[in-house]
Amino acid sequence: MKKYFTDIFSGIWNLLKGMKITGKVLVSPAVTECYPEKRDELQPKERFRAELTMPHNENNEHKCTACGICAMNCPNQTITVKKSKITDENGKPKIVLDQYLYDIGSCIFCGLCTRVCPQGAIEFTNNFEHAVYTRSKLIKQLNKPGSKKVEVAKPAAPAAKPAQAGQNEVAAPKQENENKQ
């Protein structure tokens, strides 16, 4: 009998707690953005994945070694890495990137490619306006024409640098998670 009444009143109390939470949500501002009207004021979140890009530095150099790990990890075969073997000045065989093709039409924006890239050569940006008139325009070449891989000065550096890059890549999302909590 006692349980019957305590159940009822604790139930009502819990329901009121739930209504308090939704009441707070009611008065908090909307997260929806009016897209075409406020196009210039849009501030997508930093982690919002909208388009894969390959950042180039001022000398038109990128970090991609054409290893193809991103293409292997892509669930949709969205990424095609076209590479060729050349012989460098020391006579060693070397693989260079010819074309880094990215088909945004089949991309599911999972972010696995950026997660696994040992060089940190590719990243997702916030540009989400992808509307084009033909499907062929959806296939983009990410390495700019005439670009090449950024040269590392010391022979010892390549081992250290990728590791650093990899650490940053893993550390960054973690930090954001902590911030969120």
Place this chain on the structure above:
Amino acid sequence: MSLELIDGINKIHEFLTSNIEAAWVVSLIEYVLVGLGFLTLYALIALFLIIFERKICAYFQCRLGPNRVGPWGIFQVFADMVKILIKEIIPLKHNDKLLFYAAPFIVIMGSLLTFGGLQFAEGVHGVDFNVGVFYLLAVSSISIIGVMLAGWSSNNKYSLIGAMRSGAQVISFELSACLSMMAIVILGGSMNLSDLMAAQEDVWFIFQSPFTVVALVIYLIAAHAETNRGPFDLPEAESELTAGYHVEYSGITFGFFYVGEYCNLFINAAIGTLVFLGGWQAFHLPFAGCEGFNAVMDAIPSYVWMFGKTLLLIFLSLWVRWTFPRLRIDQLLRLEWKIMLPFSLANILLMAIWVALVK
């Protein structure tokens, strides 16, 4: 210059009687005008509640809601109304045609009959007779026949299950709603809505006795369950029953159910306002020296009080709807038969003792 609606109505009456000789013609014209007024108000309230609910629901989910048609999207409902009027009514094979097409009319008829029994402002009501509360409770139950017919005549198992659940739910919760209002009838000493209004002139019923608060809470839960809206929306649980009893309806036949649902929301809130929160009576402080305050409150027209309080209860109902998850059918019936019914019966008893001792 008074803002009350009754003065305008009296002016129309004087205009008609001074221009037309025969009394029966005047009565006929007035009946037609009143009928048209009720139907227009009914439709407008449904439209308003649809946009109100969509906006409130959007704010509860951190969205903006309709915002394209007209300022803040207020004309969205008119666009939707035109759309639903020109949509095709898809005929079914192998079903009971007569019952299928009669069901929406029964639903809307029950809802309209209840609507006619309400009071909207001082002296503005369709009918005023000595069993007003009883009439409201009685005719608001007619809609469930339409719901059951809709489920049965659709020849669809989802419809049938939805209708059966709806029947079980509405008939159960009707008990608590009625019993909680009986407590007020004991306190007010009358079933006539005008008498109840007069009894609330100084102090609303909600402030007259602690048991009215209990009765109001029970009434709000029961009335919310009767409108088949979440968390009691298991008759139309879209995830398990597609849409329940109205799954086979299209076009304006579906629109009738939809409008009926929203108007029932208004009607339940309005009954709650009339019976518990003083209806169109202004908020008065019954102490000496508060005459100035009371005069300011009286300056606000009575329909503003009525619709303001009704809107408050509707908002509460929407808040509940967009907060809680859906109940299971056994939990729902347990809530009614094991919790709310004993509470409302005990409440009636305590209220009778209160009236006998205190008043």
